[in-house]
Amino acid sequence: MLSRRNPQLNAHGELIHLLSIEGLPKAVLTQILDTAGTFLSVNDRDVKKVPLLRGKSVFNLFFENSTRTRTTFEIAAKRLSADVINLDIARSSTAKGESLLDTIANLSAMHADMFIVRHAESGAPYLIAQHVAPHVHVVNAGDGRHAHPTQGLLDMYTIRHFKKDFTELTVAIVGDIVHSRVARSDIHALTTLGVPEIRAVGPKTLVPGDLAAMGVRVCHDMAEGIRGADVIIMLRLQNERMSGALLPSAGEFFKSYGLTAEKLALAKPDCIVMHPGPINRGVEIDSSVADGSHSVILPQVTFGIAVRMAVMSTIAGNAA
Amino acid sequence: MKVLIRNGRVIDPASGRDEVADIAIAADRIVGIGAVRDFDAEREIDATGLVVAPGLVDLAARLREPGQEHEGMLESELAAAAAGGVTSLVCPPDTDPVLDEPGLVEMLKFRARKLSRCRLFPLGALTRKLEGSVLTEMAELTEAGCIGFSQADRTMTDTQVLLRALQYAATFGYTVWLRPLDAWLGGGMAAQGAVATRLGLSGVPVVAETVALHTLFELVRATNARVHLCRLSSAAGVALLRAAKAEGLPVTADVSINSLHLTDVDIGYFNADMRVVPPLRQGADRDALRAALADGTLDALVSDHNPVAEDMKNLPFGEAEPGATGLELLLSLALRWGADSGLPLAQSLSRVTLDPVRVLGDALGSLASSAGRLVEGGVADICVFDPQAEWRVMPDALASQGKHTPFSFASTGMAMPGRVRATLVAGTVAYEARDADR
Numbered sequence: 001m002l003s004r005r006n007p008q009l010n011a012h013g014e015l016i017h018l019l020s021i022e023g024l025p026k027a028v029l030t031q032i033l034d035t036a037g038t039f040l041s042v043n044d045r046d047v048k049k050v051p052l053l054r055g056k057s058v059f060n061l062f063f064e065n066s067t068r069t070r071t072t073f074e075i076a077a078k079r080l081s082a083d084v085i086n087l088d089i090a091r092s093s094t095a096k097g098e099s100l101l102d103t104i105a106n107l108s109a110m111h112a113d114m115f116i117v118r119h120a121e122s123g124a125p126y127l128i129a130q131h132v133a134p135h136v137h138v139v140n141a142g143d144g145r146h147a148h149p150t151q152g153l154l155d156m157y158t159i160r161h162f163k164k165d166f167t168e169l170t171v172a173i174v175g176d177i178v179h180s181r182v183a184r185s186d187i188h189a190l191t192t193l194g195v196p197e198i199r200a201v202g203p204k205t206l207v208p209g210d211l212a213a214m215g216v217r218v219c220h221d222m223a224e225g226i227r228g229a230d231v232i233i234m235l236r237l238q239n240e241r242m243s244g245a246l247l248p249s250a251g252e253f254f255k256s257y258g259l260t261a262e263k264l265a266l267a268k269p270d271c272i273v274m275h276p277g278p279i280n281r282g283v284e285i286d287s288s289v290a291d292g293s294h295s296v297i298l299p300q301v302t303f304g305i306a307v308r309m310a311v312m313s314t315i316a317g318n319a320a
Numbered sequence: 321m322k323v324l325i326r327n328g329r330v331i332d333p334a335s336g337r338d339e340v341a342d343i344a345i346a347a348d349r350i351v352g353i354g355a356v357r358d359f360d361a362e363r364e365i366d367a368t369g370l371v372v373a374p375g376l377v378d379l380a381a382r383l384r385e386p387g388q389e390h391e392g393m394l395e396s397e398l399a400a401a402a403a404g405g406v407t408s409l410v411c412p413p414d415t416d417p418v419l420d421e422p423g424l425v426e427m428l429k430f431r432a433r434k435l436s437r438c439r440l441f442p443l444g445a446l447t448r449k450l451e452g453s454v455l456t457e458m459a460e461l462t463e464a465g466c467i468g469f470s471q472a473d474r475t476m477t478d479t480q481v482l483l484r485a486l487q488y489a490a491t492f493g494y495t496v497w498l499r500p501l502d503a504w505l506g507g508g509m510a511a512q513g514a515v516a517t518r519l520g521l522s523g524v525p526v527v528a529e530t531v532a533l534h535t536l537f538e539l540v541r542a543t544n545a546r547v548h549l550c551r552l553s554s555a556a557g558v559a560l561l562r563a564a565k566a567e568g569l570p571v572t573a574d575v576s577i578n579s580l581h582l583t584d585v586d587i588g589y590f591n592a593d594m595r596v597v598p599p600l601r602q603g604a605d606r607d608a609l610r611a612a613l614a615d616g617t618l619d620a621l622v623s624d625h626n627p628v629a630e631d632m633k634n635l636p637f638g639e640a641e642p643g644a645t646g647l648e649l650l651l652s653l654a655l656r657w658g659a660d661s662g663l664p665l666a667q668s669l670s671r672v673t674l675d676p677v678r679v680l681g682d683a684l685g686s687l688a689s690s691a692g693r694l695v696e697g698g699v700a701d702i703c704v705f706d707p708q709a710e711w712r713v714m715p716d717a718l719a720s721q722g723k724h725t726p727f728s729f730a731s732t733g734m735a736m737p738g739r740v741r742a743t744l745v746a747g748t749v750a751y752e753a754r755d756a757d758r
Contacts, residue, residue: 007589022518101634121636122520123590144638145520184520213514 007129014318017129017138018311020147021188029192033157035310042079043306052313053082056113060086063119068277069141073116076308104128112136114312122146134320139311145179151276152185154307156193158300159231162272170197172226174257175235175284176206182276183235191215201225202257205246222257229267233274234259234284250283260286264294272296321362322346323747328367328704332374332694333670343372345700348746353696365742367704373669374692375407375701375743377676379574380550381625381647386424387416393721397627397647398437400720402751404648405703405740407438408691413445414472420445420456422464429465437750443470443497446485450474455485458494467683468548470497473597477503479535486545495683499550500532500557509638511599515584521637524599529557537564540571548679549573551624553598555608562617572679575609576624577646577653582726592633592640593724593731613671614661620676623650627722645722649713651705652736659737700747709739
């Protein structure tokens with residue numbers, strides 16, 4: 001089969017869409033993190049705006065419900081002086097009768113410059129990126145179980161902020177990894193940035209052995225998984241997965257894999273605890289840890305806006 | 321009409337014949353093979369430098385009729401068959417409505433006969449509406465022209481019904497065609513493995529196939545029903561099949577051109593053309609399937625032709641309809657597999673001619689002794705192809721209404737070996753390449 005160019009990059013290797021962290025060179029990731037650093041100060045100003053996307057139309061296209069991610073993209077776009085249009089579209093494009101590509105064609109006719117897409121199907125943003133006009137950019141805001149690259153980047157920003165260097169770290173990702181687009185994006189980013197030890201921690205129903213092919217160590221024992229960790233990323237356990245054939249109950253999950261102060265003591269003393277939110281207190285994380293001194297969950301949210309500004313301004317500046 | 325195919329390399333896998341010869345055809349029969357003289361042919365085909373082989377027999381091709389008559393599906397898909405050198409094909413019963421009544425089968429056979437492009441052998445539904453609960457009138461359906469009974473891709477969850485269906489079919493000697501897939505384990509959209517995990521696509525584990533095979537083999541032991549296993553996809557499945565055949569169970573099996581040539585890695589960036597059923601598995605599975613087809617553990621290679629409309633493929637991977645066009649690719653992909661495996665041409669051809677006819681067996685009636693063969697006195701179902709010609713798969717140039725294939729030149733960047741020049745069905749030219757295609 002032909003080796004196809006990564007659809008996120010133009011012929012010069014510049015980022016034109018952000019669809020996944022996978023396959024992006026380290027330099028591209030580092031540049032986005034550096035750019036995000038410069039935007040952090042914008043967020044502290046009285047007038048929180050820069051004119052980088054003035055006159056551009058950014059469409060928030062959420063086929064799956066989300067308040068938080070959509071809002072942070074909206075804030076980020078507005079701080080770049082873009083016009084933001086929010087569209088809440090039912091989960092399935094086909095259920096409404098209009099196909100995904102018809103929706104995109106219609107919005108393109110309204111002169112959209114950038115689509116921020118969330119979709120329940122893995123790979124949907126790739127289909128969109130293949131069919132938009134060359135000047136239109138696509139940012140994946142979460143597709144199925146596949147990727148959530150801006151979350152991955154803001155997690156990297158957070159880790160770099162607190163740990164400075166990636167190359168000596170042990171990072172544990174705990175919980176429902178099989179269904180998590182955040183985990184996949186974090187794993188790709190961590191491996192690209194040179195983290196030597198990445199552990200995927202959870203029961204066999206949620207942490208498949210195939211993950212090892214992504215460069216992680218699979219651990220089914222929580223103590224083994226977080227011992228000596230510099231960073232612990234707890235994942236959200238979706239309500240519908242708390243009891244059924246994957247897990248017997250939320251309580252039993254918390255007992256085995258929930259992060260408590262007692263378990264956290266196994267990690268390095270300066271370990272940071274992260275979570276993509278929204279958190280389930282008492283399911284994957286104990287309140288004392290979520291609110292404790294190791295937690296950097298709220299800084300993640302702040303950094304998220306700067307990182308999304310960096311992503312949007314970077315891709316808007318590169319032509320297909 | 322009297323037709324003379326002159327000076328071709330005649331390959332007949334059944335007799336082992338592989339020599340330059342003429343073939344004389346009168347009415348629907350082959351009347352002479354060798355150096356034919358004094359044959360007053362109305363039509364002559366110069367096969368110099370070409371291979372003259374039995375017409376291909378495809379054990380799995382969806383024609384979307386009944387269901388899509390308004391789009392002229394039967395006409396276009398049988399034209400695709402002829403263009404692919406396929407002279408007989410078996411179609412599954414998952415049409416709309418389902419082939420569970422004799423009248424529907426008779427109508428389909430009648431319409432196909434009128435088009436006279438390809439012989440059509442429908443599989444009847446094993447259960448009414450393929451719902452897996454009530455048996456169909458198998459004897460009536462056989463009289464109407466069904467050559468076996470199948471659940472198509474609807475797996476049977478009720479093993480009690482499955483046992484009885486096999487018992488009933490065995491009573492009359494009917495073959496039951498089943499795709500080994502456990503309904504509960506088989507719900508994913510890609511093969512379970514590193515690729516599906518990385519792409520975040522739900523996976524179908526190998527055990528979905530092996531659990532079903534274990535169940536089926538036990539039921540075959542209990543009933544002695546003859547079962548044809550459709551579209552094996554895994555190395556573990558092949559191993560179970562090999563053991564079952566060694567034990568003497570009355571089972572046969574096929575593999576699709578997709579599973580024989582592709583792996584899950586080919587999904588690339590969510591290419592929906594790679595969304596097929598069964599899902600593409602890993603390299604080790606593909607290698608095992610290729611070896612099993614070479615040693616005869618797998619009896620036949622099938623196109624698994626399924627014309628999917630543009631709108632149903634231009635969707636995210638998980639929402640895209642599974643299936644790929646294949647009738648026009650079967651010969652080339654058999655030849656490529658044979659060349660890759662270092663097999664003689666006759667053996668590669670056997671898997672798409674003689675061996676599928678053996679799978680069909682007595683269900684073919686009077687055709688059983690000569691279909692898939694080139695014999696004097698036998699039916700003149702013939703494929704003439706150029707083994708040296710290479711061609712690029714350009715979806716828009718295909719006769720099929722299904723334009724989606726994993727093997728398009730745009731996807732693979734590779735040319736296909738072998739080009740059909742002429743196809744004869746019952747002595748009539750059903751397809752002839754235009755000069756522009758040569």
